[in-house]
Amino acid sequence: MTGVRVTVPASTANLGSGFDALGMALGLHDVVEFEVVEEGLVVEVSGDYTDVPTGEDHLVVRAFRAGCELLDVKVPGLVLRCRNTIPHARGLGSSSAAVVAGVAAAFALGGREPDTSALQLAAEFEGHADNAAACMFGGVAIAWSKERRFRSVRVDPHPDVSPVVLVPEQESSTRTTRGLLPARVPHEDAAFAAGRSALAVHALTRDPSLLLDALDDRLHEPYREPAWPATTRLVAALRAAGVPAAVSGAGPTALALPPGGVLPEEVDTSGFAVRPVPVDLDGARVAPLG
Template sequence: MSGAFRVTVPASTANLGPGFDAFGMALALYDVVEVQVTDEGLKVEVIDAGAGGVADVPTDESHLVVRAIRRTCAHLGVDPPGLHLRCYNAIPHARGLGSSAAAVVSGVAAGYALAGREIDEFDALQLAAGFEGHADNAAASLFGGLVLAWCEGTVFHAERLTPHAGIRPVVAVPAVRSATATTRGLLPATVPHRDAAHNAGRAALAVHALTAKPELLLAATEDRLHQLYRAPAYPASTALVDTLRAQGVAAAISGAGPTVLALTTTGILPPGAGVEGFDVCELPADLAGVQVAAQ
């Protein structure tokens, strides 16, 4: 790779209802990072290319993309003399669309490019998932498509599947933000056995529904493990999920919220869904994952 290249990384949605910390899917909304090797230390420019929100994004070594680049470069044994980064943020921050994972994945991909190496999928997943402690969003942004993620000890794994072509995801993004650390704090230490069993069955069904039989998605996306406990953090989003599901739409909270994910077959939400205060758009599944190209 030359001294200048562009990294394009998709957003992601996680959990998809019952698959807490296990299911992820890449969505066709992209952050772009342009990287140039220089001799003049570090320069980071952050540009809002959509609803990314850049006011509170650092432009020094604490920038998440920079941290991921540094960790990956150290892992690969390279040390660029200086870097100029131009980050075009389109993925909304703190909305449950994997903005942090996308930043990390773009940094990992950039590190491989700086080392002049093709991305090693297994090592890249360890590097990217290590930042958040779970691999659902990171694997989706890395590989594209639908991912099933798990961890054995400290080793992360993910299996990529292709979502059914008839599924047309729609997201409803509110203006309010949500912090993953905050919403995780709302989860109980234990859950009833019947709820755990319910989610195990629904998660198994969801794999079939997402890849082969979308007509089962309403039942397959039913969750008893995390959404109920997090509901007080975003009551408007929870109300929208309930309304959509009552209308037969397979809706769930996207990741840690507060964005609502609707897995439709039409690309639109039904009238009367009550989407006031939400930005609603269809976001097709991304099937390619992170991409690196020379400039």
């Protein structure tokens, strides 16, 4: 095989109180081509988000190299072509998509389908597997770790789950927003989060009428409000209008799951690009070049 094309979806994580545990793949994609050549490295970037490194420090390249090393795949030279449409630094899993693209390509060149070892490698880049598992396998991901070994279970969303992402111009850093979280939370809030995250799995897969309660959170969103106050206000306005909503990942994008995928007109979404997107059920897709 002389090369592969990998299509990877965006993802939304946490889904309310499922902090570092729940993720869902979204129908918004980056496409990355890996062409094996005789020598050297060329990185070409196009699309909506092009302000990224173009050498060995490119995140896709780093993940690809790690995958090749794991599987002992020899790649003398590489031409990498990235078409980016997933917003960067907005809480939509762009970094996980880059990592999964690199790992999936390495596994394809090694003649293997992505598996638990692929997820382990991808999750190691960020220290948690929620976005990576959703991106790699599609649908809704339930992720966990034990002694730094990452695992996930994929479940199918209910067909009435119709995501809408509301994307601001503002960027946000996962590292920065994690710095706002306290080392300890009240036991009452931990119990609230446990109940709501369990309910979220049921609501997402069986009964979307429960999503408004399921996406409520006390575990991380209140502490991160200083990082994205406009997002907090929008999520509150959506919920007040009866729309299940939460902050997507580390923000500042808001995730809404309105019935029928349509937001009520009375909610002011100014300052946010409103994008209905389906749930991606396939995850990372790999095809040969040519």
